Amino acid sequence: xxxxxxxxxxxxxxxxxxxxxxxxxxxxxxxxxxxxxxxxxxxxxxxxxxxxxxxxxxxxxxxxxxxxxxxxxxxxxxxxxxxxxxxxxxxxxxxxxxxxxxxxxxxxxxxxxxxxxxxxxxxxxxxxxxxxxxxxxxxxxxxxxxxxxxxxxxxxxxxxxxxxxxxxxxxxxxxxxxxxxxxxxxxxxxxxxxxxxxxxxxxxxxxxxxxxxxxxxxxxxxxxxxxxxxxxxxxxxxxxxxxxxxxxxxxxxxxxxxxxxxxxxxxxxxxxxxxxxxxxxxxxxxxxxxxxxxxxxxxxxxxxxxxxxxxxxxxxxxxxxxxxxxxxxxxxxxxxxxxxxxxxxxxxxxxxxxxxxxxxxxxxxxxxxxxxxxxxxxxxxxxxxxxxxxxxxxxxxxxxxxxxxxxxxxxxxxxxxxxxxxxxxxxxxxxxxxxxxxxxxxxxxxxxxxxxxxxxxxxxxxxxxxxxxxxxxxxxxxxxxxxxxxxxxxxxxxxxxxxxxxxxxxxxxxxxxxxxxxxxxxxxxxxxxxxxxxxx
Numbered sequence: 108x109x110x111x112x113x114x115x116x117x118x119x120x121x122x123x124x125x126x127x128x129x130x131x132x133x134x135x136x137x138x139x140x141x142x143x144x145x146x147x148x149x150x151x152x153x154x155x156x157x158x159x160x161x162x163x164x165x166x167x168x169x170x171x172x173x174x175x176x177x178x179x180x181x182x183x184x185x186x187x188x189x190x191x192x193x194x195x196x197x198x199x200x201x202x203x204x205x206x207x208x209x210x211x212x213x214x215x216x217x218x219x220x221x222x223x224x225x226x227x228x229x230x231x232x233x234x235x236x237x238x239x240x241x242x243x244x245x246x247x248x249x250x251x252x253x254x255x256x257x258x259x260x261x262x263x264x265x266x267x268x269x270x271x272x273x274x275x276x277x278x279x280x281x282x283x284x285x286x287x288x289x290x291x292x293x294x295x296x297x298x299x300x301x302x303x304x305x306x307x308x309x310x311x312x313x314x315x316x317x318x319x320x321x322x323x324x325x326x327x328x329x330x331x332x333x334x335x336x337x338x339x340x341x342x343x344x345x346x347x348x349x350x351x352x353x354x355x356x357x358x359x360x361x362x363x364x365x366x367x368x369x370x371x372x373x374x375x376x377x378x379x380x381x382x383x384x385x386x387x388x389x390x391x392x393x394x395x396x397x398x399x400x401x402x403x404x405x406x407x408x409x410x411x412x413x414x415x416x417x418x419x420x421x422x423x424x425x426x427x428x429x430x431x432x433x434x435x436x437x438x439x440x441x442x443x444x445x446x447x448x449x450x451x452x453x454x455x456x457x458x459x460x461x462x463x464x465x466x467x468x469x470x471x472x473x474x475x476x477x478x479x480x481x482x483x484x485x486x487x488x489x490x491x492x493x494x495x496x497x498x499x500x501x502x503x504x505x506x507x508x509x510x511x512x513x514x515x516x517x518x519x520x521x522x523x524x525x526x527x528x529x530x531x532x533x534x535x536x537x538x539x540x541x542x543x544x545x546x547x548x549x550x551x552x553x554x555x556x557x558x559x560x561x562x563x564x565x566x567x568x569x570x571x572x573x574x575x576x577x578x579x580x581x582x583x584x585x586x587x588x589x590x591x592x593x594x595x596x597x598x599x600x601x602x603x604x605x606x607x608x609x610x611x612x613x614x615x616x617x618x619x620x621x622x623x624x625x626x627x628x629x630x631x632x633x634x635x636x637x638x639x640x641x642x643x
Contacts (some may be wrong), residue, residue: 111585150377150613151176152172153611155180156168159180159504160294161295163224163531165605168609180501180505183290183292190289191289192287192288192289199283208419209316209430215269216273216315232433235261270315273315277317287537296329296573297329297502300328300329302557302563304325305561307556307558313348313349320343324340325339330497332494332495336496337383337451341378342420347374350377351371352371352374354368355374355426356369356404357370357403357404362404370399370400372395375398376395379398383455383463384456384457385459385460401439403426405444406420406422408421439471447526457491457549461485461490465486468485469485473514519566519571521563522570523554525641526546528643530543533601533606587632600628601631603631607622610640618639
């Protein structure tokens with residue numbers, strides 16, 4: 108099968124589309140065996156790098172070979188032991204909003220502290236479908252226009268500009284870390300956990316807070332205890348706004364007035380269905396209602412009331428239902444904020460949660476349909492260690508399932524993984540993260556842009572399509588020519604020999620023929636557009 112003529116772009120859309128179809132066919136027919144015909148490097152090491160990072164960068168294969176597999180795993184599980192790169196530190200230090208708390212962000216960039224109240228459509232919420240392609244909570248999805256405060260003609264300008272700056276810097280921090288940081292497993296886990304506890308950046312005040320949410324609620328806990336991660340996300344203003352719990356009020360409480368009129372089940376439902384137990388986790392609608400009552404009064408305070416912990420979280424006992432409750436068959440005594448603490452304990456230590464989290468980890472790191480034996484192992488480890496994420500990951504990386512060659516190169520890259528891995532493989536520094544974000548948007552996966560609380564899918568079924576292939580090939584061509592970034596004007600064309608060596612030279616015979624028979628200025632594009640590079 109000859110693919111060379113199609114790669115004579117700058118091409119027409121038609122040619123790219125045809126090439127996209129061709130790669131699609133090859134991707135669908137790709138097997139690990141085709142990639143491993145004549146391996147010139149240790150396939151196990153390449154597999155390890157592909158899964159514990161966003162793909163090899165120049166020199167990674169040699170480095171891991173030299174240090175050994177186990178030391179590499181241990182090092183990546185302890186990111187504080189890896190010095191951060193100078194360039195990453197420089198970029199992060201230049202971002203003025205990155206380390207501000209939610210309170211500080213509002214005080215500095217937004218005078219309007221409260222998002223607009225919105226009535227809860229319980230009927231829609233209760234009857235929503237389970238089709239992952241359909242928004243599970245359509246009534247909470249906001250259009251970008253709704254980010255604009257409604258009243259003063261002066262404040263919207265400041266709000267939009269401030270929110271745009273904060274969001275832009277959050278995107279830059281994530282992309283720079285993902286592409287250039289040597290603490291790759293940490294970045295992979297940030298991607299995993301942010302997606303698990305997804306917050307959409309297009310609702311009310313969330314564009315001000317998604318960066319702080321990742322910085323404070325996600326990053327410190329990606330290798331810690333799941334219980335701590337769960338509470339950090341539950342308390343964060345970004346989550347409280349996104350899933351409406353800041354409005355959640357006992358209708359019979361003294362604080363039930365104005366916009367705080369009654370129960371809001373949004374957060375309680377997603378907490379069980381998506382964050383902990385899973386959709387088949389054994390809970391009932393009555394449990395959802397009880398959990399919503401448990402979380403009444405959880406919200407955030409006025410920005411003038413600075414919280415020394417950095418969060419703007421506040422508990423309003425005047426809006427809380429303090430009565431005793433039966434939740435998942437367990438009695439929770441009358442009380443205040445400690446009722447939710449108890450509920451989080453119950454959820455974090457449930458076998459259903461252990462199974463749900465283990466399944467998602469196995470799917471993310473091993474296969475779209477993960478082996479049940481591995482899920483069982485991870486679930487057992489999760490329960491034995493009280494949800495110690497580092498221990499669960501260590502079990503995963505040492506398992507026979509993870510190291511089974513049939514799962515090598517078995518995961519189709521998401522657009523985010525594809526873009527990040529391409530930059531890493533070519534060694535091209537990213538000067539203009541805005542162009543990367545634009546590419547991700549075109550591919551259907553903008554950072555912080557997933558509308559629904561279930562986050563982006565990471566399966567082949569969700570991302571492998573002719574249109575998706577065409578966009579990837581267009582990006583591959585631009586990047587290989589060194590002109591994907593207008594701010595990076597001195598970038599040379601990518602050296603195809605260096606690129607192939609970085610990736611381990613593990614290409615099928617068809618891909619090798621295509622590389623060999625094309626002129627040098629197209630070889631790197633063919634490598635980045637090859638079926639093998641679409642997988643990891």
